[in-house]
Amino acid sequence: MKHDAKSVPRRKSRPAGYPLSPDTPIYRTTCPYCGADIYYTLEMKHEKKLICLSCLKDVPNPHYDPSDPRCLRRALRTGISVFICVAACIVAAWLVWRYALPV
Incomplete structure (x- = not known):
């Protein structure tokens, strides 16, 4: 048919x-x-x-949408940047406390 x-x-x-x-x-x-x-x-x-x-x-x-702030890759990059900045501040504070301040 x-x-x-x-x-x-x-x-x-x-x-x-x-x-x-x-x-x-x-x-x-x-x-x-x-x-x-x-x-x-x-x-x-x-x-x-x-x-x-x-x-x-x-x-x-x-x-x-690359401009979406909830984009996983952008969030991952931002999270890694914040982690590196916080870690650098902690290391700098430890170095100042360890070597610059008299005991």
Whole structure:
């Protein structure tokens, strides 16, 4: 039985960055290299790149916002900077207490 192309309802393709349906938190984007669909949740929005499981290449994440202060990499860099500054102050205070102050 053959169907006419107009008689078969086609599923509307949603653009990247929108959920598959209103009641699911699963999003879809397309790999620009192999054309495969990549499904992800909003928990991945802080990652700069997504990995295509078909061709194993990095794909830009449409939800990644580098100016977002809650970005994991920025938070990690800020946390490491604060740790280094605090450690340097503690070492400097210890050196002053140990060698500069008379006992």
